[in-house]
Amino acid sequence: MSHCVFITGTDTEVGKTLVSQAFIKALVKRDYRVSAFKPIAAGCEVSEQGLVNEDALALQKASNVELSYAEVNPFALLLPTSPHIAAKRESVTIDFDSLDQNLDQHKVKSDIVVVEGAGGWKVPVSDSEFLSTWVKLQKLPVIIVVGIRLGCLNHALLTLESIRNDGLEVVGWVANKVDPDFGCYDENVAFLESHISAPKLAEIPYLSKSEMMDVEQYIDLDLFKFE
Secondary structure: OOEEEEEEOOOOOHHHHHHHHHHHHHHHHHOOOOEEEOOEEEEOOOOOEEOOOOOHHHHHOOOOOOOHHHHOOOOHHHHHHOOOEEEHHOOOOOHHHHHHHHHHHHHHHHHEEEEEEEEEEOOOOOOOOOOHHHHHHHHHOEEEEEOOOOHHHHHHHHHHHHHOOOOOOOEEEEEEEOOOOOOOOOHHHHHOOOOOOOOOEEEEEOOOHHHHHHHHHHHHHHHHOOO
């Protein structure tokens, strides 16, 4: 039986892809078949194989399950804006049935599916639907990536509240230091530890590009209860 986990962020640019890569690599090292699924990506580039997204390509590379780009990222949008705006301008309909079918294909091929969201928890995919609605329908367990910077406490607690109000389980969170100059780092992380009952699965320092290659070392898989 395949297991899935959904990785969301407290905002955009908080390190969801870095954390998703870290989990994929850490699980691969434990000999799991791990597939990467990025349902929606806005801000793609034109390539020989069509529209591709840098984050989705990184996830595809980290996975040890052979997947086409379209399987990793079925909805690739050109404009670097909210998916609902990009989809409307590009005449694309993001439908949940397609996402269901894509996720089912991943489950057949893998032991664990790491699903990375787009933006924050309540990112809209149309004028009336949110990506979180699909996650709720799939009943996926959620990991929150908190970008530790000014405002992160409010963003983290609101995200946690929203996920739980949607009836989903937060199975863990990750503190990712996105601002190297941010003061009171330790106090912010300590506050989050005392207010988020789910385990802190990783604390990732500010990393250079070369250091990101080994980001999986920060993941504590023993706290990651995916079964």
